[in-house]
Every structure is written in structure tokens, then in C-alpha cells.
Amino acid sequence: MAPAATTPPPEHELSINDKKAFTKSVYGSPDEALVAATARFVARNPTSRSLHLEAAKSLPGGNTRSLLHNAPFPVFMQRGTGYEVISEDGHVYTDFVGELTAGLYGHANPIIHATLKSTLDNVGLNLGATTRLEAQHARLICERFGLDLIRFTNSGTEANLHALQAARRFTGKRKVIVFTGGYHGAVFSFPDQHPAPNNVDLDDWIVAEYNNIEDAQLKIEESSDVAAVLVEGMQGSGPCIVGSDEFLHAIQSSARKAGAVFILDEVMTSRLAPGGLQSIIGLEPDMTSFGKYLGGGITFGAFGGRADIMAIYDPRFSGTLAHSGTFNNNTLGMAAGYAGLSQIYTPETCMAFSSRGDVFRQRLQEATSGTKMTITGRGSLVGIHFLVDGCKVLRSVADRKDDNTLKDLFWFEMMEDGFWLTRRGSLSLILDTPRSELDRFVRSVKAFLDRHNHLVRL
Template sequence: MAPNITLTSNQEAAQAALRAAEARFIANNPQSKAQHDLAVGTLPGGNTRTLLHTSPFPLSMKQGKDAYVWDVDGHKYLDLVGELSAGLFGHSHPLIRQTLLSTIDDVGLSLGATTPHEHTYAALLCARFGLARVRMANTGTEANLHALAGARHFTRRRKVVVFAGGYHGAVLAFGGEGGVAAAGGNTVDVGDFVVVSRYNDLALAREVIAGVGGALAAVLVEGMQGAGGCIPGGGEFLRGVQAAAREQGGLFILDEVMTSRLAPNGLGAELGLTPDLDVMAVYDPRVEGTLAHSGTFNNNTLVMRVGYAALNEVFTAEVCVAFNEKGERFRERLREVARGSRLSFTGRGSLIGLHFTEDGTEEIDCGLDVKDKRREDLRDLFWLEMLEAGFWTTRRGFIAMILGTPDEELDRFVEAVRVFLERHRAIMVCDN
């Protein structure tokens, strides 16, 4: 009897705190509200990127500089969203700025032709990530769609094995039962996907892959589920999945959209996942019957030149290692202050997942492990109060660090988390 009563009063107290925080949010952000009211007239729900919607209205940002963003009401925040990992370089890196400007001034933007810049960047990507050949795409969603098309063309098979909680793009999301984040759904080739219901469960993955057998075109997997809650995949699990795919003559596609930043040669290399044989010939336009892969901006000069400069001169192997070590230390300190509370942290290096659960468990190998224990009320309360303290984080509980974020700012966040947990001791401390 006692646990139920405690739970109810805890949830009631959390609801009261949440309502108060929401009221302050509304009072503090009239310009964001006005912007949202305007935007709903032209964009469905005032939104053109679903995950950025938050109720009662999203904050509208007007500017970013270095590791900070400012909203339209004039509040300044430390940017811990980091554009969900894509904003690695912050908002005003001098070399990136200079490369953008010199591309505009000296190269031009849309040359409607192949250029030397795409090869220069491709050569660096191949050398850095141990790849034979690459193709460029504009988004992660697109890259995965083309990778799947390539795998299907190469194997002449259709089925793709994915994992619950996996996110491979707006139309390739497999949140399902296992996912932490409510991340869209799968809306393409729906009948072709077979979902393994647990991430990090090699025996189950093997069974599912063997079941698909000779129909397997590919296994598509993240080395760490990002949108699914920053849940690292075990090396043995991932290597086992790769071997199982090979056994069936299917390809192994490691989606490194988020995780390529976690180690100098990407997370795959770090975990001993060697790329499949070079299947990129399926895109060779000199060969009849190969796949078309077009996209007006695939080789746009801005990205080719900035990507090259950033990888070559800014995010060097040494910088990558030091940055991710800093992330490990940051997460460890957050863990320390949250010990015994309903807040726990997962992730790897510079990518951190925040979880609010009934028992504060840190044992999260798969979204299913926390599915029935999630405390979204506490998650929302945390998000709102971190905004008040000047920290821009995602409501879903994800931090992607930005290069060059001052140590003192990370210290300030750790302290804000400690103060939050102290202020809400009664609802944040676990009963057991």
C-alpha cells in the first residue's frame, strides 16, 4: 500500500511544480509565444521540424554565437543542444566563417557541374573513416535511404533488419516499444523492415537475422542509439550483428550520422567494425544498369569546402579525442551529483542522454529497460527550470556538446543540476 500512496503524492507534487514552471515559462517568453502564433498561420503547428515542437509553444531563437544562443525575448542560453550533434563547431568558428566567405567570394555556390572540391573532401573522408569510396547526401535521412537502395540493388534482395529504438531519419524511425524518444515512424517500404525488439541483445538479433535468411539485403544499426536515448551498443553485440548479416549474405550498414564524432575514425572503427566490401560501384554512372543517385545540392561547394576545412583543420584526431574525453568527465560529474535521484545519464563521449525514471536506473541497454518507468513530468520540469537557469537543452533529454564550450560553463551546468535536484529533493530522490 505505501508505495502506491508515495507514488501518487510524488506525482502530484511533481505536477504542481510543473504547472508552476509552465506558468513562469509563459510569463517569461511573450515574444516566443507571439512568434509561434504568427507561425501557425503559415506552417502546420507553426513548425517545419517536428522534434522542435514543444508545448505550450517552442522558444524561438534569434541568434547563435560561439556556444550560446539568444531567444527572441532576449534570454541568453548556453547551447547544450548542439543541433542534436550536427552543430559540433558552434555558431561562429572563425575558420568555418572564413571558408564560407571565401567560397561565396572566390568559388560560387551552384556551379551545376562536378568540381575539384568534392574529390578533395571525399579523399579526406575516405582516409579518415577507412572507407573505399563515398557519396555525398544532404541529410542523414537521405543518406540512409540511398544506402538502403544501394544495398538492395547490390544484393537483389529487399528485407532490412533494424532495431527497436533505432532512428535513421524522419521516415525511418523505429521508436516502437523500445524507443525512448517518440521519434516519428517508418513510412517507406514498410513491409520490408523486420524490427528486432531489443537493442543490445545479440542472441535475439541473430535469431531474427537468421529468420530473414536469404531475403536479407541489409542490417541497419546505430553504434549508439542516439534519438533512442544515447544508448551505447556493446562492441560484441555490434560485431556479432555484423557477422550474422554477413553469414546471410546481407550488408551491414552502420549509421554513423551521430556517432562519427565520437572517435577519430568514427565509432565503428573504435569498436572494430570493418566496412563491408566496397559496394559503392552500384552508383558508378559509367556502368550501365547502376543506380542513379542525384541531388541538386549533393556536391554544393559550401559544404564540400567547409566540410574539408572543418575535418582537416578543426576536428583533428587529437581534438576529437580530447573533446570526447572532456565529455566523459562531464557525464561522470553529472552522474555524481545525480546519484540516488530519479535522474540518470547514458551516452558516450560528447553525446549524453538524460533519463528520468521511477528508480533512477543506470542499467539501460535498450529503451525497453525504462519504458514503464519513465517520468516525463520530471523530465519536463527539468527542461523548463534549466531554461530559467540559462541552459538550452532538448526537452527529450539529450545533450550534444559543442567544441570550445568553456569548462566553467560546463561547471555551471553541473551546479545547476545539483541545485535543481536539491530544490526538488522530495520528488527527485528515489525512495529506495
Template structure:
């Protein structure tokens, strides 16, 4: 791939300025709400991933596969709450379950049948989970899993991967991020690089309690782990007496038993979150009975794990109904098929326009990279922030709610017609801006 001509950055800047001006002029209420919110929220925001300059859209309502902003614009939603909105915004089965639950009380303050039902559903679907514990987010789940691994092994260190995201307190795109916890007890290797993992284990393996890995990096670029890489991690963990943790907070939605169904590599501990709460606050971690039973409070020397809202009744009911009645095998196969079809057609329109494009992710999660060869780890991503910004503004102005980082998340409510509309808009975007994006030299020479 040849570099862009020297004059291209200035042209991109001009295109972005034009789009940003249109965006600002058509969304005055969102702009004003950010200003008002900033008086009580740092930056007018309480979730950094949802912020983008000059201001994010403020959402007024969401129904099925659509969101509507405070200025009255309706968008086909391809963000879907960063995969947490997998069931769509108004699934009637889940809504009915939540409404019914409200009539029986919101906060029980005691064990109840609904947490048992959700636990049974999870244990029956995930091959690596004999027992499960609930918490309130994927962040919590990952921190608790790492803590349990340290307690179970008596070792202080955890090996993770650069560019990984395991929550707001374990965000490794910048390992020195101020809110990251336990950094002195962390070791890092390159994703999809078995030899780099061996390098770390040769030095510190005797002190490493766990290897934590996303079977597919989410915010790191939708990069799938090679099956051979995950199998090697399993073998190396066994050699070192180290536990293997799969972070399936994002990828659990891809198959009935998560991405582990595809790769057929069994983790010692698995973490869950996002969509499995039926759209409500949710986290979980589970694994082999021998490990999880260390959390049994009836046993002497148990590791105590609490949390006021761990078994909140609304999430337990929504999660159970969602997992057993909505996210069926047939539904997952259908939405993954729509995602695969969209992936194929997006690559086709890019090739026709000689634009370099690779698409990470799997099934219903797609991550766009404007480069001819798909990255194998985050360090290989070459799409620039300005290119991301250009695409983001253009798609928003065309009526598609997408995140700036280039991920497309389909929901069960996303229709084939929605995907066709996205494809048409994307083709139009490339027609307008292909000269500002990297060229696919192989297509150009064909």
C-alpha cells in the same frame, strides 16, 4: 528502485505548472511568434524535434557556445542543433571558408575539386569507407544505403532495431509512424540482444539485404551498442550473406573515424550527416569499393543516384575545412574529455543527493536517465515525460538551452567553465526537486 509515493504525481504537476507559468511569462515574443508562424507552418514548426509545449523558444542568433532567443535571453547551448552544431555556432575557420566560397559562386552545376577534397578526407578517416557519395541529410543517406543494399544483394528486406532513428522517414520508436517508408520490407529486433537478432535471421535471413544499426542510439536514449553485440552482428551478417550498415550520422563526431574506431568492427556501408557538413545541410554514405562502384555512372547497368544539391559547393568546402582543420584528433580528444568529466561529476552530485541517475552516450554526448541502471535498449528507459518536462523547464529558466529528451551535446566551443556552470545548475535542480525524482536506494542505504 522503489516507486514514487502515490501523491508525487500531483506534486510534480504542481511544480511543472509553476515552471511553465514562469517560462510563459518571460518569453512572450516566442509565444507570439509561434502563433504567427502557425498561420503558415503546421504547428508553427517545420522540424518536430524542436517543438515542445506550450511553445518552443524562437532563436534570434547564435555565437560560439551561446544562443539568444527573440526575448533577449542568452543561453549556454547544450543542444547544439542535436549534434549538428558540433563545431560551435561561429567557428572562425569555417566562417572564413564559407565567406570566401561565396565570392566564387554558390551553385556550380558541375563536378569540382571541393567534393573530391571532402571525399578524400572522409575515406582517409573512416576505415569502412573506400568510396563515398554525398547527399543532403542523414535521412537520405540511410535510405540510399538501404536501397543500395537491396540492389546489391537482390533481397527485399532490411533488419533494424526498435527505438532506432535513421531519419524522418525511418523512425522506429513507432514502427507504424505514417511517414515511415518500406515498412512491409522491414524486420525489427531488440537492440543489444543477439538472440533476438538470431530469431529474426533464422526466419527471414535468406531475404534480408542488410542489418542497419546505430553504434550508439541517438534519439533512442544515447544507448551504446555493446562491442560484442556489434561483433556478433558482423558475424551473423557474414553467415547470412547480409550487408551490415552502421548509421554514424550522430556518432561520427566521437572519434576521427567514428565510433567504429572504438569498437573496431567494420561495416559494409556507413552513413554520415549532421556535423560533418560544417553546420550546413549534409549527408553521405560510403563503403567497400565493390559496393559503391555500382553507383559509377560510367559503368553499364549502373545504379543512378542523383540530387541537385549533393555536391553543393558551400557544404563541400565547409565540410572539408571542418573535418581537416577543426575536428582534429586533439580537438576530439579534448571535447570528449570534457564530456567524460561532466558525466562523472553529474553522477557524483546525483549520488550525494541520493537521486537515481544513469548517463548514456559517450564522450561529448550525454543522455540523462533518472534510473539506477543504464538502459540497454529503449524499452528499458523508465524516466517519465513529466520528469523530462520538469528538468527541461528548470534548466531553461536557469539559462541552459537543452532539449526536452534529456540529451546533452557538447560542441567544440563548449568550455570547461560552461560545463561547471551546468553542473552547478543541475545540482541546484536536484536540491529543489530530488523528492520528485526516483531515489537511488543503494546510496540511501550506504
């Protein structure tokens, strides 16, 4: 029997793909298309709008995490399940935000769930004491990433903070070389040649250009008082601006030459290979910082590396540094992080997942060639850019001449197609995202570029 005829949904409920012919013929400029997309967004998300207005009565701008604010108002999510998130307005999205890499295991991994439940039932929340859980997780991370010793923190920001303090104590020096476009946490951000105004230690940073060997060598080797070189192998907030192997090896050598501690920030990139990005490139950092998925989805950070540097935090000796934090060894994160790394994200799974990501990214790169849309990244991390010159190889933020209107338009229209992305254009794949959703996204991207061909082609 033929399905009963249904009344078509109101226009604002249609997917942008359903309106392809309409959008193609009507919008003469990205600005016009963006105004229309924003209007559809407002119409589709009335509950989020009221929740935002209510939240703004007690949180500045209704926000407690800057990255998640989006004009005209953020979508409020109600819950997540598997690789999807469901908004307060009832829309279901494939989650490509993946909690900025911390959500690797998705929203309902049975091993993580069982571990959290059994930890609550059999261990308890926090014991205010040393437990076997932290030692077991420490041992596994040290083995996987080739560290002598490690310590835990509450976040990646704190991990970098303590790694830097260790480097300062170890060298007796103060300054830190960082790179344009680098992000090492809430108070360690370097959007351009200057530290962001909310950074700590504003006078102690020397900012070199990312992927510029000459500039980096000069600043590391010629500056005085350099305690550390702190770098990401791929800049997550770029999004996904990849450091070249030559550049990363060059700054490692320069750091050695200058007697500075070389700290690799693998908060985002540790998922890219069983031993992290450093193992792919053959880097041997003195110290590495970690965070995100290594806590199994619970708040987490860690830093570790050479025994002689980490000894600075050994409380058995006098004159060492204190490193405190009420939740450093919280039972849930220690147990879920260990279960995730030992039972789910095994070396084999990690390698297969990164290969899937590489294929996905290459398909997107093919789909976007000849347009202002540029795809960057490694493995399961993808950066999406809209650039006025369509530059395909981004060496540093200085190469990134954003077309913000197209970028915003893409974000609104991908949401209409049921994809949850960061507005800045980063994708962190969730482990169990089915192939069919990756295919659907590639089709959506192609449809977007086709629909707006006159606006996006080079």
C-alpha cells in the same frame, strides 16, 4: 563604493535557483512544480509566444521540424554566437542542443566563417557541375573513416536511403533488420517493435530488440530475403542508449553469415573518435552513413564503404543505379565540411574533446546517483533520462520507463538557468564550450536535484 541598490526583478524573472527555498517548501508533487514552471516559462517568453501564433498561420502548428515543437510553444531563437544562443525574448543560453551534433563547430567558428565567405567570393553558390571541392572532401572522409568510396547527399536520411538501395541491389534481397529505438532519419524511425507510421517501405522492416544478441541473431540469420542490417552504435534519439561491443560485433558477424550488408549509421557517432565509433569498437561495417557536422554546419549527408558495393552507383557503367540530388555537392557544405575536418576537428582535437565529454558525463553520473535521473552517452554526447525506477543501465527503449513530468520540469528549469537542451534530454557539446559552463551545468543539475529532493530521490 558599494553598488547602488537596485529594485529586485519581478518574480518571474528570477532564476529558479534564486527561489530555491520557496520551491522546495511549496511544491508537493512534480505536477504542481511543473504547472508553476510552465507559468514562469509563459511569462518569460511573450515574444516567442506571439511569433509562434503568427507562424501557425502558415506552418501546421507553427512547426517545420517535429522535434523542435515544445508545448506550450517553442522558444524562438534569434541568433547564435560561439557556444551560445539568444532568444527573441532576449534570454542567453549555453547551447547544449548543438544542432543535434551538426553544430559541433558552434555559431561563430572563424575558420568556418572564413571558408564560407571565401567560397562565396571565389567559387560561387552552386555551379551545376563537378568541382574539386567534393573530391577533396571525399578523400579526407575516406581516409579518416577507412572507406573505399563515398557519395554525398543532402541529409543523413538520404544517406541511409541510398545505402539501403545499394544493399538491396547488391544482394538482390529486400528486407532490412533494424532495432527498437533506432532512428535513421525522418522516414526511418523505429520507436518500438514497429516502424513509425510515416516510414517508407513499411513492409520491409524486421525490428529486433537493441542490445539483445539472441533476438538479433535469430532475426538476421533465420529471416528470409534480408538485404541489410542497419544499426547505430549508440542510439542518438534514445537519447544516447549505448550499444554494447558484444552486441555490435555479434550482429556484424550474423550479417556476414546471412550474406546481408552491415550498415553502421554514424550520422551522430562519427564525432566520437577520429575514425568514428567503429574505430573504438573495432567494427568493420560494409557501409557507413554520415551527416551533421561533416558538412561544417551546412546541410549534409554521405554514405560509403566497400568498393564493390559502392560500384553500384558508378555512372561509367551501364546498369548501375542513379543517385541524384541537386545539392549533393553544394559548394558551401563541401568547402566548410573539409575545412572543419582538416583544420578544426583534427584527430587530436577529436580525442581530447571526447575525453572532456567522458569526464563531464561521469560527473553528472555521480551527481545523479540515488535519484530518478539517469545519465547515458559516450564522449561529447550525453543522454538525460528521468525514470520512474531510476534504472541506471539502459539496454534498449524497453528499459526506459519515463517520468515525463520530471523530465519536462527539468527542461523548463534548466532554461531558467540559461541552458538550451532538447526536451527529450540530449546534449551534443559544442567544441568551444568553456569548462566553466560545463561546471555550471553540473552545479545546476545538483541544485535541481537538491531543490526537488523529495520528488526525485529513489
